[in-house]
Amino acid sequence: MSETPAYTPPAVWTWDTESGGKFASINRPIAGSTHDKDLPVGKHPLQLHSLATPNGVKVTVMLEELLAAGHAAEYDAWLINIQEGDQFSSGFVDVNPNSKIPALFDKDTGVRVFESGAILLYLAEKYGAFLPTEITARTETLNWLFWLQGSAPYLGGGFGHFYAYAPEKFEYPINRFAMEAKRQLDVLDQRLEDCEYLGGDAYSIADMATAPWYGALVKGQVYEAAEFLDVASYEHVNRWADTVMARPAYLRGKKVNRAWGEPSEQMHERHEASDFEDKTA
Known part of the structure:
Protein backbone atom coordinates (compact mmCIF):
# COMPACT_ATOMS: atom_id res chain seq x y z
CA MET A 1 0.00 0.00 0.00
CA SER A 2 1.30 3.44 -0.87
CA GLU A 3 2.29 5.79 1.91
CA THR A 4 0.01 8.68 2.78
CA PRO A 5 0.64 11.58 5.13
CA ALA A 6 0.01 10.61 8.74
CA TYR A 7 -3.09 12.11 10.29
CA THR A 8 -3.74 12.28 14.01
CA PRO A 9 -7.33 13.27 14.87
CA PRO A 10 -7.57 16.19 17.28
CA ALA A 11 -9.20 15.78 20.68
CA VAL A 12 -12.18 17.81 19.46
CA TRP A 13 -13.05 18.03 15.76
CA THR A 14 -13.59 21.50 14.29
CA TRP A 15 -14.94 22.43 10.89
CA ASP A 16 -12.29 23.34 8.35
CA THR A 17 -14.02 25.59 5.84
CA GLU A 18 -10.97 25.40 3.58
CA SER A 19 -11.15 21.63 3.12
CA GLY A 20 -11.35 20.69 -0.53
CA GLY A 21 -13.63 18.54 -2.60
CA LYS A 22 -16.33 19.10 -5.16
CA PHE A 23 -19.03 19.64 -2.56
CA ALA A 24 -17.02 21.60 0.01
CA SER A 25 -19.02 24.77 -0.61
CA ILE A 26 -22.35 23.16 0.33
CA ASN A 27 -21.37 20.93 3.24
CA ARG A 28 -21.59 22.17 6.82
CA PRO A 29 -21.90 20.52 10.25
CA ILE A 30 -25.11 22.27 11.34
CA ALA A 31 -28.76 22.01 10.33
CA GLY A 32 -31.36 24.65 9.56
CA SER A 33 -31.87 27.38 7.00
CA THR A 34 -29.34 29.96 5.90
CA HIS A 35 -31.80 32.34 4.28
CA ASP A 36 -35.50 33.12 4.07
CA LYS A 37 -37.18 32.10 0.85
CA ASP A 38 -40.58 30.56 0.23
CA LEU A 39 -40.91 27.60 -2.09
CA PRO A 40 -42.91 28.08 -5.30
CA VAL A 41 -46.30 26.40 -5.44
CA GLY A 42 -47.87 25.01 -8.60
CA LYS A 43 -51.40 23.99 -9.44
CA HIS A 44 -51.10 20.24 -8.90
CA PRO A 45 -51.57 18.44 -5.58
CA LEU A 46 -48.06 16.98 -5.56
CA GLN A 47 -45.25 19.51 -5.19
CA LEU A 48 -41.80 18.03 -5.70
CA HIS A 49 -38.62 19.98 -4.93
CA SER A 50 -35.65 18.09 -6.26
CA LEU A 51 -32.61 17.64 -8.48
CA ALA A 52 -31.92 14.76 -10.88
CA THR A 53 -29.35 12.98 -8.74
CA PRO A 54 -29.99 9.25 -8.29
CA ASN A 55 -32.18 9.98 -5.27
CA GLY A 56 -34.15 12.57 -7.18
CA VAL A 57 -34.57 10.36 -10.25
CA LYS A 58 -36.16 7.63 -8.09
CA VAL A 59 -39.12 9.88 -7.37
CA THR A 60 -39.64 11.42 -10.80
CA VAL A 61 -39.54 7.94 -12.34
CA MET A 62 -42.20 6.82 -9.84
CA LEU A 63 -44.40 9.81 -10.66
CA GLU A 64 -44.06 9.23 -14.40
CA GLU A 65 -44.84 5.53 -13.91
CA LEU A 66 -47.97 6.41 -11.94
CA LEU A 67 -49.14 8.73 -14.69
CA ALA A 68 -48.39 6.13 -17.36
CA ALA A 69 -50.48 3.61 -15.41
CA GLY A 70 -53.46 5.99 -15.42
CA HIS A 71 -53.27 7.35 -11.87
CA ALA A 72 -54.20 10.95 -11.08
CA ALA A 73 -50.68 11.79 -9.93
CA GLU A 74 -49.96 15.01 -11.78
CA TYR A 75 -47.20 16.99 -10.18
CA ASP A 76 -45.15 20.14 -10.25
CA ALA A 77 -41.39 19.54 -10.10
CA TRP A 78 -39.27 22.49 -9.00
CA LEU A 79 -35.50 22.59 -9.34
CA ILE A 80 -33.42 22.70 -6.17
CA ASN A 81 -29.88 23.64 -7.16
CA ILE A 82 -27.78 22.22 -4.35
CA GLN A 83 -24.61 23.90 -5.65
CA GLU A 84 -26.28 27.26 -5.05
CA GLY A 85 -27.62 26.33 -1.60
CA ASP A 86 -31.32 26.18 -2.51
CA GLN A 87 -31.71 23.31 -0.04
CA PHE A 88 -30.95 25.67 2.84
CA SER A 89 -33.84 28.05 2.18
CA SER A 90 -36.40 28.39 4.95
CA GLY A 91 -39.13 27.02 2.68
CA PHE A 92 -37.19 23.92 1.78
CA VAL A 93 -36.14 23.27 5.37
CA ASP A 94 -39.83 23.42 6.36
CA VAL A 95 -40.46 20.47 4.05
CA ASN A 96 -37.20 18.66 4.74
CA PRO A 97 -35.35 19.61 7.94
CA ASN A 98 -32.42 17.49 6.69
CA SER A 99 -31.82 19.84 3.72
CA LYS A 100 -31.43 17.02 1.21
CA ILE A 101 -33.29 16.45 -2.03
CA PRO A 102 -35.87 15.23 -2.84
CA ALA A 103 -38.71 16.64 -0.77
CA LEU A 104 -42.44 16.28 -1.50
CA PHE A 105 -45.45 18.20 -0.24
CA ASP A 106 -48.93 16.83 -0.92
CA LYS A 107 -51.47 19.66 -0.95
CA ASP A 108 -54.33 17.15 -0.88
CA THR A 109 -53.31 15.69 2.47
CA GLY A 110 -51.14 18.44 3.93
CA VAL A 111 -48.37 15.85 4.35
CA ARG A 112 -44.67 16.57 3.87
CA VAL A 113 -42.49 13.61 2.89
CA PHE A 114 -38.71 13.60 2.89
CA GLU A 115 -36.19 10.83 2.27
CA SER A 116 -36.53 9.32 -1.20
CA GLY A 117 -37.49 5.85 0.02
CA ALA A 118 -40.23 7.30 2.20
CA ILE A 119 -41.56 9.27 -0.80
CA LEU A 120 -41.71 6.11 -2.93
CA LEU A 121 -43.53 4.24 -0.16
CA TYR A 122 -45.94 7.14 0.40
CA LEU A 123 -46.84 7.33 -3.30
CA ALA A 124 -47.15 3.56 -3.63
CA GLU A 125 -49.57 3.43 -0.72
CA LYS A 126 -51.52 6.52 -1.76
CA TYR A 127 -52.14 5.23 -5.28
CA GLY A 128 -52.08 1.49 -4.60
CA ALA A 129 -49.41 0.86 -7.21
CA PHE A 130 -45.96 -0.71 -7.64
CA LEU A 131 -46.05 -2.33 -4.20
CA PRO A 132 -47.66 -5.75 -3.76
CA THR A 133 -50.40 -6.14 -1.17
CA GLU A 134 -49.79 -9.84 -0.46
CA ARG A 247 -39.01 2.00 -19.81
CA PRO A 248 -40.58 5.17 -21.27
CA ALA A 249 -41.43 6.48 -17.79
CA TYR A 250 -37.82 5.99 -16.68
CA LEU A 251 -36.55 7.86 -19.74
CA ARG A 252 -38.90 10.74 -18.95
CA GLY A 253 -38.26 10.73 -15.22
CA LYS A 254 -34.49 10.99 -15.48
CA LYS A 255 -34.83 14.29 -17.40
CA VAL A 256 -36.89 16.05 -14.73
CA ASN A 257 -34.98 18.58 -12.59
CA ARG A 258 -31.82 17.81 -14.53
CA ALA A 259 -29.49 20.80 -14.91
CA TRP A 260 -26.44 19.33 -16.66
CA GLY A 261 -25.59 17.28 -19.73
CA GLU A 262 -27.14 17.51 -23.17
CA PRO A 263 -29.83 20.22 -23.40
CA SER A 264 -32.34 17.72 -24.80
CA GLU A 265 -31.92 15.66 -21.62
CA GLN A 266 -32.52 18.60 -19.28
CA MET A 267 -35.90 19.77 -18.01
CA HIS A 268 -35.32 22.10 -15.09
CA GLU A 269 -39.00 22.20 -14.11
CA ARG A 270 -41.91 19.96 -15.00
CA HIS A 271 -45.56 21.03 -14.72
CA GLU A 272 -47.35 19.25 -17.59
CA ALA A 273 -46.76 16.14 -19.69
CA SER A 274 -46.31 18.41 -22.69
CA ASP A 275 -43.21 19.90 -21.07
CA PHE A 276 -41.23 16.93 -22.36
CA GLU A 277 -41.90 18.19 -25.86
CA ASP A 278 -41.30 21.90 -25.50
CA LYS A 279 -39.65 22.72 -22.16
CA THR A 280 -36.28 20.99 -22.30
CA ALA A 281 -33.22 23.16 -21.98
Missing part, protein backbone atom coordinates in the same frame (compact mmCIF):
# COMPACT_ATOMS: atom_id res chain seq x y z
CA ILE A 135 -47.64 -9.99 2.65
CA THR A 136 -44.79 -12.14 1.34
CA ALA A 137 -44.34 -10.22 -1.92
CA ARG A 138 -44.79 -6.87 -0.17
CA THR A 139 -42.15 -7.71 2.42
CA GLU A 140 -39.67 -8.92 -0.19
CA THR A 141 -40.15 -5.71 -2.15
CA LEU A 142 -39.60 -3.62 0.98
CA ASN A 143 -36.55 -5.74 1.84
CA TRP A 144 -34.90 -4.54 -1.37
CA LEU A 145 -36.12 -0.96 -1.05
CA PHE A 146 -34.54 -0.69 2.39
CA TRP A 147 -31.46 -2.58 1.20
CA LEU A 148 -30.98 0.17 -1.36
CA GLN A 149 -31.53 2.93 1.16
CA GLY A 150 -28.84 1.44 3.40
CA SER A 151 -26.40 0.45 0.66
CA ALA A 152 -26.38 3.44 -1.68
CA PRO A 153 -24.53 5.73 0.77
CA TYR A 154 -21.56 3.34 0.56
CA LEU A 155 -21.66 3.61 -3.22
CA GLY A 156 -22.17 7.37 -3.47
CA GLY A 157 -20.69 8.84 -0.31
CA GLY A 158 -18.08 6.11 -0.08
CA PHE A 159 -16.84 4.79 -3.42
CA GLY A 160 -18.08 7.64 -5.61
CA HIS A 161 -16.70 10.30 -3.31
CA PHE A 162 -13.20 8.92 -2.91
CA TYR A 163 -12.85 7.60 -6.48
CA ALA A 164 -14.39 10.50 -8.40
CA TYR A 165 -14.82 13.59 -6.23
CA ALA A 166 -12.20 13.77 -3.46
CA PRO A 167 -9.51 16.40 -4.11
CA GLU A 168 -6.83 13.73 -3.73
CA LYS A 169 -6.76 10.00 -4.45
CA PHE A 170 -5.97 7.74 -1.50
CA GLU A 171 -5.52 4.00 -1.87
CA TYR A 172 -7.08 2.84 1.38
CA PRO A 173 -10.57 4.43 1.07
CA ILE A 174 -10.78 3.65 -2.65
CA ASN A 175 -9.93 0.00 -2.00
CA ARG A 176 -12.28 -0.17 0.97
CA PHE A 177 -15.29 1.20 -0.88
CA ALA A 178 -14.50 -0.51 -4.20
CA MET A 179 -14.64 -3.81 -2.33
CA GLU A 180 -18.01 -2.86 -0.84
CA ALA A 181 -19.40 -1.63 -4.17
CA LYS A 182 -18.45 -4.92 -5.82
CA ARG A 183 -19.92 -6.91 -2.94
CA GLN A 184 -23.19 -5.01 -3.34
CA LEU A 185 -23.19 -5.64 -7.09
CA ASP A 186 -22.72 -9.33 -6.38
CA VAL A 187 -25.66 -9.29 -3.95
CA LEU A 188 -27.82 -7.81 -6.71
CA ASP A 189 -26.45 -10.15 -9.36
CA GLN A 190 -27.25 -13.24 -7.32
CA ARG A 191 -30.75 -11.97 -6.57
CA LEU A 192 -31.46 -11.13 -10.21
CA GLU A 193 -30.21 -14.50 -11.40
CA ASP A 194 -33.33 -15.98 -9.82
CA CYS A 195 -35.97 -13.37 -10.69
CA GLU A 196 -36.76 -10.73 -13.26
CA TYR A 197 -37.09 -7.86 -10.80
CA LEU A 198 -35.82 -7.23 -7.30
CA GLY A 199 -39.17 -7.89 -5.63
CA GLY A 200 -39.81 -10.98 -7.73
CA ASP A 201 -41.90 -11.16 -10.89
CA ALA A 202 -43.30 -7.63 -10.77
CA TYR A 203 -41.66 -4.28 -11.41
CA SER A 204 -41.86 -2.21 -8.22
CA ILE A 205 -40.59 0.72 -6.20
CA ALA A 206 -37.55 -1.41 -5.31
CA ASP A 207 -36.46 -1.34 -8.95
CA MET A 208 -37.23 2.36 -9.31
CA ALA A 209 -35.06 3.10 -6.28
CA THR A 210 -32.15 0.92 -7.30
CA ALA A 211 -31.80 1.55 -11.03
CA PRO A 212 -30.66 5.20 -10.76
CA TRP A 213 -27.83 4.01 -8.51
CA TYR A 214 -26.65 0.53 -9.51
CA GLY A 215 -28.21 0.48 -12.97
CA ALA A 216 -26.49 3.76 -13.78
CA LEU A 217 -23.25 2.36 -12.36
CA VAL A 218 -23.16 -0.73 -14.59
CA LYS A 219 -24.18 1.36 -17.61
CA GLY A 220 -21.23 3.70 -17.08
CA GLN A 221 -23.37 6.73 -16.30
CA VAL A 222 -21.79 7.63 -12.94
CA TYR A 223 -18.24 7.98 -11.59
CA GLU A 224 -16.53 6.81 -14.84
CA ALA A 225 -15.72 3.60 -13.01
CA ALA A 226 -17.15 0.90 -15.27
CA GLU A 227 -13.78 -0.57 -16.21
CA PHE A 228 -12.33 -0.14 -12.73
CA LEU A 229 -15.18 -2.11 -11.14
CA ASP A 230 -15.49 -4.58 -14.04
CA VAL A 231 -19.23 -3.92 -14.15
CA ALA A 232 -19.70 -5.94 -17.35
CA SER A 233 -19.14 -9.11 -15.32
CA TYR A 234 -22.44 -8.62 -13.48
CA GLU A 235 -24.55 -10.20 -16.19
CA HIS A 236 -27.87 -10.26 -14.38
CA VAL A 237 -27.61 -6.71 -13.09
CA ASN A 238 -26.92 -5.54 -16.64
CA ARG A 239 -29.92 -7.45 -18.01
CA TRP A 240 -32.16 -5.94 -15.33
CA ALA A 241 -30.75 -2.44 -15.87
CA ASP A 242 -31.37 -2.66 -19.61
CA THR A 243 -35.01 -3.60 -18.95
CA VAL A 244 -35.77 -1.01 -16.28
CA MET A 245 -33.87 1.90 -17.78
CA ALA A 246 -35.50 1.47 -21.20
Whole structure:
Protein backbone atom coordinates (compact mmCIF):
# COMPACT_ATOMS: atom_id res chain seq x y z
CA MET A 1 0.00 0.00 0.00
CA SER A 2 1.30 3.44 -0.87
CA GLU A 3 2.29 5.79 1.91
CA THR A 4 0.01 8.68 2.78
CA PRO A 5 0.64 11.58 5.13
CA ALA A 6 0.01 10.61 8.74
CA TYR A 7 -3.09 12.11 10.29
CA THR A 8 -3.74 12.28 14.01
CA PRO A 9 -7.33 13.27 14.87
CA PRO A 10 -7.57 16.19 17.28
CA ALA A 11 -9.20 15.78 20.68
CA VAL A 12 -12.18 17.81 19.46
CA TRP A 13 -13.05 18.03 15.76
CA THR A 14 -13.59 21.50 14.29
CA TRP A 15 -14.94 22.43 10.89
CA ASP A 16 -12.29 23.34 8.35
CA THR A 17 -14.02 25.59 5.84
CA GLU A 18 -10.97 25.40 3.58
CA SER A 19 -11.15 21.63 3.12
CA GLY A 20 -11.35 20.69 -0.53
CA GLY A 21 -13.63 18.54 -2.60
CA LYS A 22 -16.33 19.10 -5.16
CA PHE A 23 -19.03 19.64 -2.56
CA ALA A 24 -17.02 21.60 0.01
CA SER A 25 -19.02 24.77 -0.61
CA ILE A 26 -22.35 23.16 0.33
CA ASN A 27 -21.37 20.93 3.24
CA ARG A 28 -21.59 22.17 6.82
CA PRO A 29 -21.90 20.52 10.25
CA ILE A 30 -25.11 22.27 11.34
CA ALA A 31 -28.76 22.01 10.33
CA GLY A 32 -31.36 24.65 9.56
CA SER A 33 -31.87 27.38 7.00
CA THR A 34 -29.34 29.96 5.90
CA HIS A 35 -31.80 32.34 4.28
CA ASP A 36 -35.50 33.12 4.07
CA LYS A 37 -37.18 32.10 0.85
CA ASP A 38 -40.58 30.56 0.23
CA LEU A 39 -40.91 27.60 -2.09
CA PRO A 40 -42.91 28.08 -5.30
CA VAL A 41 -46.30 26.40 -5.44
CA GLY A 42 -47.87 25.01 -8.60
CA LYS A 43 -51.40 23.99 -9.44
CA HIS A 44 -51.10 20.24 -8.90
CA PRO A 45 -51.57 18.44 -5.58
CA LEU A 46 -48.06 16.98 -5.56
CA GLN A 47 -45.25 19.51 -5.19
CA LEU A 48 -41.80 18.03 -5.70
CA HIS A 49 -38.62 19.98 -4.93
CA SER A 50 -35.65 18.09 -6.26
CA LEU A 51 -32.61 17.64 -8.48
CA ALA A 52 -31.92 14.76 -10.88
CA THR A 53 -29.35 12.98 -8.74
CA PRO A 54 -29.99 9.25 -8.29
CA ASN A 55 -32.18 9.98 -5.27
CA GLY A 56 -34.15 12.57 -7.18
CA VAL A 57 -34.57 10.36 -10.25
CA LYS A 58 -36.16 7.63 -8.09
CA VAL A 59 -39.12 9.88 -7.37
CA THR A 60 -39.64 11.42 -10.80
CA VAL A 61 -39.54 7.94 -12.34
CA MET A 62 -42.20 6.82 -9.84
CA LEU A 63 -44.40 9.81 -10.66
CA GLU A 64 -44.06 9.23 -14.40
CA GLU A 65 -44.84 5.53 -13.91
CA LEU A 66 -47.97 6.41 -11.94
CA LEU A 67 -49.14 8.73 -14.69
CA ALA A 68 -48.39 6.13 -17.36
CA ALA A 69 -50.48 3.61 -15.41
CA GLY A 70 -53.46 5.99 -15.42
CA HIS A 71 -53.27 7.35 -11.87
CA ALA A 72 -54.20 10.95 -11.08
CA ALA A 73 -50.68 11.79 -9.93
CA GLU A 74 -49.96 15.01 -11.78
CA TYR A 75 -47.20 16.99 -10.18
CA ASP A 76 -45.15 20.14 -10.25
CA ALA A 77 -41.39 19.54 -10.10
CA TRP A 78 -39.27 22.49 -9.00
CA LEU A 79 -35.50 22.59 -9.34
CA ILE A 80 -33.42 22.70 -6.17
CA ASN A 81 -29.88 23.64 -7.16
CA ILE A 82 -27.78 22.22 -4.35
CA GLN A 83 -24.61 23.90 -5.65
CA GLU A 84 -26.28 27.26 -5.05
CA GLY A 85 -27.62 26.33 -1.60
CA ASP A 86 -31.32 26.18 -2.51
CA GLN A 87 -31.71 23.31 -0.04
CA PHE A 88 -30.95 25.67 2.84
CA SER A 89 -33.84 28.05 2.18
CA SER A 90 -36.40 28.39 4.95
CA GLY A 91 -39.13 27.02 2.68
CA PHE A 92 -37.19 23.92 1.78
CA VAL A 93 -36.14 23.27 5.37
CA ASP A 94 -39.83 23.42 6.36
CA VAL A 95 -40.46 20.47 4.05
CA ASN A 96 -37.20 18.66 4.74
CA PRO A 97 -35.35 19.61 7.94
CA ASN A 98 -32.42 17.49 6.69
CA SER A 99 -31.82 19.84 3.72
CA LYS A 100 -31.43 17.02 1.21
CA ILE A 101 -33.29 16.45 -2.03
CA PRO A 102 -35.87 15.23 -2.84
CA ALA A 103 -38.71 16.64 -0.77
CA LEU A 104 -42.44 16.28 -1.50
CA PHE A 105 -45.45 18.20 -0.24
CA ASP A 106 -48.93 16.83 -0.92
CA LYS A 107 -51.47 19.66 -0.95
CA ASP A 108 -54.33 17.15 -0.88
CA THR A 109 -53.31 15.69 2.47
CA GLY A 110 -51.14 18.44 3.93
CA VAL A 111 -48.37 15.85 4.35
CA ARG A 112 -44.67 16.57 3.87
CA VAL A 113 -42.49 13.61 2.89
CA PHE A 114 -38.71 13.60 2.89
CA GLU A 115 -36.19 10.83 2.27
CA SER A 116 -36.53 9.32 -1.20
CA GLY A 117 -37.49 5.85 0.02
CA ALA A 118 -40.23 7.30 2.20
CA ILE A 119 -41.56 9.27 -0.80
CA LEU A 120 -41.71 6.11 -2.93
CA LEU A 121 -43.53 4.24 -0.16
CA TYR A 122 -45.94 7.14 0.40
CA LEU A 123 -46.84 7.33 -3.30
CA ALA A 124 -47.15 3.56 -3.63
CA GLU A 125 -49.57 3.43 -0.72
CA LYS A 126 -51.52 6.52 -1.76
CA TYR A 127 -52.14 5.23 -5.28
CA GLY A 128 -52.08 1.49 -4.60
CA ALA A 129 -49.41 0.86 -7.21
CA PHE A 130 -45.96 -0.71 -7.64
CA LEU A 131 -46.05 -2.33 -4.20
CA PRO A 132 -47.66 -5.75 -3.76
CA THR A 133 -50.40 -6.14 -1.17
CA GLU A 134 -49.79 -9.84 -0.46
CA ILE A 135 -47.64 -9.99 2.65
CA THR A 136 -44.79 -12.14 1.34
CA ALA A 137 -44.34 -10.22 -1.92
CA ARG A 138 -44.79 -6.87 -0.17
CA THR A 139 -42.15 -7.71 2.42
CA GLU A 140 -39.67 -8.92 -0.19
CA THR A 141 -40.15 -5.71 -2.15
CA LEU A 142 -39.60 -3.62 0.98
CA ASN A 143 -36.55 -5.74 1.84
CA TRP A 144 -34.90 -4.54 -1.37
CA LEU A 145 -36.12 -0.96 -1.05
CA PHE A 146 -34.54 -0.69 2.39
CA TRP A 147 -31.46 -2.58 1.20
CA LEU A 148 -30.98 0.17 -1.36
CA GLN A 149 -31.53 2.93 1.16
CA GLY A 150 -28.84 1.44 3.40
CA SER A 151 -26.40 0.45 0.66
CA ALA A 152 -26.38 3.44 -1.68
CA PRO A 153 -24.53 5.73 0.77
CA TYR A 154 -21.56 3.34 0.56
CA LEU A 155 -21.66 3.61 -3.22
CA GLY A 156 -22.17 7.37 -3.47
CA GLY A 157 -20.69 8.84 -0.31
CA GLY A 158 -18.08 6.11 -0.08
CA PHE A 159 -16.84 4.79 -3.42
CA GLY A 160 -18.08 7.64 -5.61
CA HIS A 161 -16.70 10.30 -3.31
CA PHE A 162 -13.20 8.92 -2.91
CA TYR A 163 -12.85 7.60 -6.48
CA ALA A 164 -14.39 10.50 -8.40
CA TYR A 165 -14.82 13.59 -6.23
CA ALA A 166 -12.20 13.77 -3.46
CA PRO A 167 -9.51 16.40 -4.11
CA GLU A 168 -6.83 13.73 -3.73
CA LYS A 169 -6.76 10.00 -4.45
CA PHE A 170 -5.97 7.74 -1.50
CA GLU A 171 -5.52 4.00 -1.87
CA TYR A 172 -7.08 2.84 1.38
CA PRO A 173 -10.57 4.43 1.07
CA ILE A 174 -10.78 3.65 -2.65
CA ASN A 175 -9.93 0.00 -2.00
CA ARG A 176 -12.28 -0.17 0.97
CA PHE A 177 -15.29 1.20 -0.88
CA ALA A 178 -14.50 -0.51 -4.20
CA MET A 179 -14.64 -3.81 -2.33
CA GLU A 180 -18.01 -2.86 -0.84
CA ALA A 181 -19.40 -1.63 -4.17
CA LYS A 182 -18.45 -4.92 -5.82
CA ARG A 183 -19.92 -6.91 -2.94
CA GLN A 184 -23.19 -5.01 -3.34
CA LEU A 185 -23.19 -5.64 -7.09
CA ASP A 186 -22.72 -9.33 -6.38
CA VAL A 187 -25.66 -9.29 -3.95
CA LEU A 188 -27.82 -7.81 -6.71
CA ASP A 189 -26.45 -10.15 -9.36
CA GLN A 190 -27.25 -13.24 -7.32
CA ARG A 191 -30.75 -11.97 -6.57
CA LEU A 192 -31.46 -11.13 -10.21
CA GLU A 193 -30.21 -14.50 -11.40
CA ASP A 194 -33.33 -15.98 -9.82
CA CYS A 195 -35.97 -13.37 -10.69
CA GLU A 196 -36.76 -10.73 -13.26
CA TYR A 197 -37.09 -7.86 -10.80
CA LEU A 198 -35.82 -7.23 -7.30
CA GLY A 199 -39.17 -7.89 -5.63
CA GLY A 200 -39.81 -10.98 -7.73
CA ASP A 201 -41.90 -11.16 -10.89
CA ALA A 202 -43.30 -7.63 -10.77
CA TYR A 203 -41.66 -4.28 -11.41
CA SER A 204 -41.86 -2.21 -8.22
CA ILE A 205 -40.59 0.72 -6.20
CA ALA A 206 -37.55 -1.41 -5.31
CA ASP A 207 -36.46 -1.34 -8.95
CA MET A 208 -37.23 2.36 -9.31
CA ALA A 209 -35.06 3.10 -6.28
CA THR A 210 -32.15 0.92 -7.30
CA ALA A 211 -31.80 1.55 -11.03
CA PRO A 212 -30.66 5.20 -10.76
CA TRP A 213 -27.83 4.01 -8.51
CA TYR A 214 -26.65 0.53 -9.51
CA GLY A 215 -28.21 0.48 -12.97
CA ALA A 216 -26.49 3.76 -13.78
CA LEU A 217 -23.25 2.36 -12.36
CA VAL A 218 -23.16 -0.73 -14.59
CA LYS A 219 -24.18 1.36 -17.61
CA GLY A 220 -21.23 3.70 -17.08
CA GLN A 221 -23.37 6.73 -16.30
CA VAL A 222 -21.79 7.63 -12.94
CA TYR A 223 -18.24 7.98 -11.59
CA GLU A 224 -16.53 6.81 -14.84
CA ALA A 225 -15.72 3.60 -13.01
CA ALA A 226 -17.15 0.90 -15.27
CA GLU A 227 -13.78 -0.57 -16.21
CA PHE A 228 -12.33 -0.14 -12.73
CA LEU A 229 -15.18 -2.11 -11.14
CA ASP A 230 -15.49 -4.58 -14.04
CA VAL A 231 -19.23 -3.92 -14.15
CA ALA A 232 -19.70 -5.94 -17.35
CA SER A 233 -19.14 -9.11 -15.32
CA TYR A 234 -22.44 -8.62 -13.48
CA GLU A 235 -24.55 -10.20 -16.19
CA HIS A 236 -27.87 -10.26 -14.38
CA VAL A 237 -27.61 -6.71 -13.09
CA ASN A 238 -26.92 -5.54 -16.64
CA ARG A 239 -29.92 -7.45 -18.01
CA TRP A 240 -32.16 -5.94 -15.33
CA ALA A 241 -30.75 -2.44 -15.87
CA ASP A 242 -31.37 -2.66 -19.61
CA THR A 243 -35.01 -3.60 -18.95
CA VAL A 244 -35.77 -1.01 -16.28
CA MET A 245 -33.87 1.90 -17.78
CA ALA A 246 -35.50 1.47 -21.20
CA ARG A 247 -39.01 2.00 -19.81
CA PRO A 248 -40.58 5.17 -21.27
CA ALA A 249 -41.43 6.48 -17.79
CA TYR A 250 -37.82 5.99 -16.68
CA LEU A 251 -36.55 7.86 -19.74
CA ARG A 252 -38.90 10.74 -18.95
CA GLY A 253 -38.26 10.73 -15.22
CA LYS A 254 -34.49 10.99 -15.48
CA LYS A 255 -34.83 14.29 -17.40
CA VAL A 256 -36.89 16.05 -14.73
CA ASN A 257 -34.98 18.58 -12.59
CA ARG A 258 -31.82 17.81 -14.53
CA ALA A 259 -29.49 20.80 -14.91
CA TRP A 260 -26.44 19.33 -16.66
CA GLY A 261 -25.59 17.28 -19.73
CA GLU A 262 -27.14 17.51 -23.17
CA PRO A 263 -29.83 20.22 -23.40
CA SER A 264 -32.34 17.72 -24.80
CA GLU A 265 -31.92 15.66 -21.62
CA GLN A 266 -32.52 18.60 -19.28
CA MET A 267 -35.90 19.77 -18.01
CA HIS A 268 -35.32 22.10 -15.09
CA GLU A 269 -39.00 22.20 -14.11
CA ARG A 270 -41.91 19.96 -15.00
CA HIS A 271 -45.56 21.03 -14.72
CA GLU A 272 -47.35 19.25 -17.59
CA ALA A 273 -46.76 16.14 -19.69
CA SER A 274 -46.31 18.41 -22.69
CA ASP A 275 -43.21 19.90 -21.07
CA PHE A 276 -41.23 16.93 -22.36
CA GLU A 277 -41.90 18.19 -25.86
CA ASP A 278 -41.30 21.90 -25.50
CA LYS A 279 -39.65 22.72 -22.16
CA THR A 280 -36.28 20.99 -22.30
CA ALA A 281 -33.22 23.16 -21.98
